Amino acid sequence: MSRVKTRFAPSPTGYLHIGGFRTALYNYLFAKQNGGSFVLRIEDTDQTREVKGAVEALISTLQKIGLNWDEGPFADKTFKMTEKGQNGPYFQSKRAKIYREYAQKLVSSNKAYFCTCSAERLEQLRKEQEAKKLPPKYDGLCRENTQKPIGKFVIRLKVPTSGEVVFNDSIRGEIKISVNEIDDQVLIKSDGFPTYHLANVVDDHLMGITHVIRGEEWLPSTPKHILLYQGFGWNLPVFAHLPLLLNKDRSKLSKRQGDVATEDYLNKGYLPEAIINYVALLGWHPKDDRELFGLKQLVKEFDLKRVQKAGAIFDVEKLNWFNCEYLKKKSNKELAILAKRFLPRADEATLQKIVKVEKERINYLEEICERSQYFFNLPNYKQELLVFKKSDKETTLKSLKLILENLNKLREGKWKVKHLHKILEQMVKGNNLANGDVFWPARVAVSGLAKSPSPEEIMEVLGKTESLKRIQKAISVI
RNA sequence: GGCUCUAUCGUCUAACGGUUAGGACGAAUCCUUCUCAAGGAUUAAAUCGCGGUUCGAUUCCGCGUAGAGUCACCA
Numbered sequence: 001m002s003r004v005k006t007r008f009a010p011s012p013t014g015y016l017h018i019g020g021f022r023t024a025l026y027n028y029l030f031a032k033q034n035g036g037s038f039v040l041r042i043e044d045t046d047q048t049r050e051v052k053g054a055v056e057a058l059i060s061t062l063q064k065i066g067l068n069w070d071e072g073p074f075a076d077k078t079f080k081m082t083e084k085g086q087n088g089p090y091f092q093s094k095r096a097k098i099y100r101e102y103a104q105k106l107v108s109s110n111k112a113y114f115c116t117c118s119a120e121r122l123e124q125l126r127k128e129q130e131a132k133k134l135p136p137k138y139d140g141l142c143r144e145n146t147q148k149p150i151g152k153f154v155i156r157l158k159v160p161t162s163g164e165v166v167f168n169d170s171i172r173g174e175i176k177i178s179v180n181e182i183d184d185q186v187l188i189k190s191d192g193f194p195t196y197h198l199a200n201v202v203d204d205h206l207m208g209i210t211h212v213i214r215g216e217e218w219l220p221s222t223p224k225h226i227l228l229y230q231g232f233g234w235n236l237p238v239f240a241h242l243p244l245l246l247n248k249d250r251s252k253l254s255k256r257q258g259d260v261a262t263e264d265y266l267n268k269g270y271l272p273e274a275i276i277n278y279v280a281l282l283g284w285h286p287k288d289d290r291e292l293f294g295l296k297q298l299v300k301e302f303d304l305k306r307v308q309k310a311g312a313i314f315d316v317e318k319l320n321w322f323n324c325e326y327l328k329k330k331s332n333k334e335l336a337i338l339a340k341r342f343l344p345r346a347d348e349a350t351l352q353k354i355v356k357v358e359k360e361r362i363n364y365l366e367e368i369c370e371r372s373q374y375f376f377n378l379p380n381y382k383q384e385l386l387v388f389k390k391s392d393k394e395t396t397l398k399s400l401k402l403i404l405e406n407l408n409k410l411r412e413g414k415w416k417v418k419h420l421h422k423i424l425e426q427m428v429k430g431n432n433l434a435n436g437d438v439f440w441p442a443r444v445a446v447s448g449l450a451k452s453p454s455p456e457e458i459m460e461v462l463g464k465t466e467s468l469k470r471i472q473k474a475i476s477v478i
Numbered sequence: 479g480g481c482u483c484u485a486u487c488g489u490c491u492a493a494c495g496g497u498u499a500g501g502a503c504g505a506a507u508c509c510u511u512c513u514c515a516a517g518g519a520u521u522a523a524a525u526c527g528c529g530g531u532u533c534g535a536u537u538c539c540g541c542g543u544a545g546a547g548u549c550a551c552c553a
Binding site: 009010011013043044045046048049115119122133134135136137154156172175176177178180181183185186187188189190191193195196197200215216217218219220221241243244246248250251252278281282283285287288289290291308309310311312313315317318319320321322324328358360361362388389390391434435436437438439440441442443444447449450451452453454455 | 485489491500501503511553
């Protein structure tokens with residue numbers, strides 16, 4: 001058995017679809033656990049669909065999330081964005097000549113032919129077939145055409161007229177399709193570029209791909225690919241068709257029903273490790289009940305045999321949970337760096353303090369921006385909010401005055417949660433008050449909110465001056 | 479419509495043909511508590527239907543049903 005080699009072969013549509021990311025991840029995991037390599041190949045043979053900046057976006061997302069591809073003999077070394085040790089992805093658009101040569105070989109061996117049918121004729125044909133309720137298929141008019149025509153032409157695959165294609169999918173088992181279901185697929189388009197099917201098969205063979213791990217949407221066209229392998233006389237790779245990632249309504253995961261771009265999640269401040277962990281578990285599960293896995297552990301534990309057959313709904317709620325778990329593992333310092341872009345106004349020290357109180361209350365880092373506004377500007381609040389539900393106005397006023405008086409005695413250097421808490425606690429005991437009489441108004445005074453972290457946490461972030469100012473204000477409005 | 483794939487709690491999923499069908503997310507309740515969050519405890523929640531094979535079927539087979547994917551000079 002030759003060395004394992006897998007590939008991720010996206011077409012550059014502008015962003016990395018989360019389903020595409022899972023495909024890439026599984027390819028990566030499988031290659032690495034077998035000591036093999038993982039290559040990236042950009043399938044950009046459709047000149048009409050070129051999206052500028054798409055390749056760079058794709059690569060930058062892959063790099064941000066930490067999936068690195070290996071170099072290969074066909075790597076394009078001129079590609080700028082690559083880093084040390086990575087010789088860049090393959091670009092099919094730069095290999096058009098290779099595909100044409102291979103298509104010609106197929107024609108020479110009578111496995112393909114030149115077709116000069118016009119778009120109009122094909123359109124006409126389709127309409128007739130539809131009217132007769134027949135499946136739309138090329139009628140084979142040019143089937144015997146082995147001479148290269150003058151002018152525009154395409155090259156089509158000459159699908160056998162009888163028999164069936166049988167292959168084994170390592171996730172789904174044996175799959176059988178009659179050749180009658182397979183159309184004489186265009187291999188080389190009239191612009192000289194290959195279609196997906198040809199380029200894919202030629203590259204997978206030339207690059208020595210041993211395992212083709214891709215989305216289930218490719219299952220119906222796999223027989224065409226097998227016919228191509230057979231036409232060339234090449235050995236088949238192992239095929240594994242992954243179940244689809246689904247919207248809530250069980251249709252194929254798409255835009256319009258939430259974020260499907262991996263970078264959207266990255267931009268919102270979901271951690272790469274959380275995304276990797278969650279996505280890995282969408283369609284795969286280890287033998288036991290463990291759920292928290294880092295990339296390295298996944299490489300060790302992943303098992304293609306345990307990949308699910310049915311599609312999986314992408315549920316943000318569970319992603320949130322994973323993200324919270326990984327957020328908790330980060331130090332305040334690390335989080336402060338990551339949160340910087342969401343709170344550009346705050347300095348390093350403040351950021352660390354904010355992160356400390358908010359990190360357990362957010363699902364993803366972007367939320368910290370909205371959530372922590374009260375640190376910078378005291379929101380307007382109704383004076384009634386200052387009074388705890390089990391308290392009254394007089395007690396609250398008395399309490400606030402006591403808070404101001406007692407906290408004022410605390411030196412700036414000791415303005416920490418621990419000491420602040422102790423003072424407030426002693427105030428409660430010493431004055432025969434309830435916790436709600438003291439902590440609630442203190443909290444509302446400094447946050448202006450009905451729901452917030454505890455008063456002492458907030459005060460530590462605000463500092464003595466600002467905290468006392470806010471308490472003073474509460475006394476004046478009540 | 480043809481072809482192909484798929485089917486366990488709301489969601490992700492576990493279960494050599496033998497389990498009180500397990501875990502996680504989410505939900506609910508309670509505890510803790512100044513509120514929120516976190517934490518702790520508890521609860522509800524599933525084998526698509528019908529046949530067959532078998533002592534025994536979530537598991538194997540058939541038929542149905544439902545859902546999805548795919549039928550391009552897009553990938």
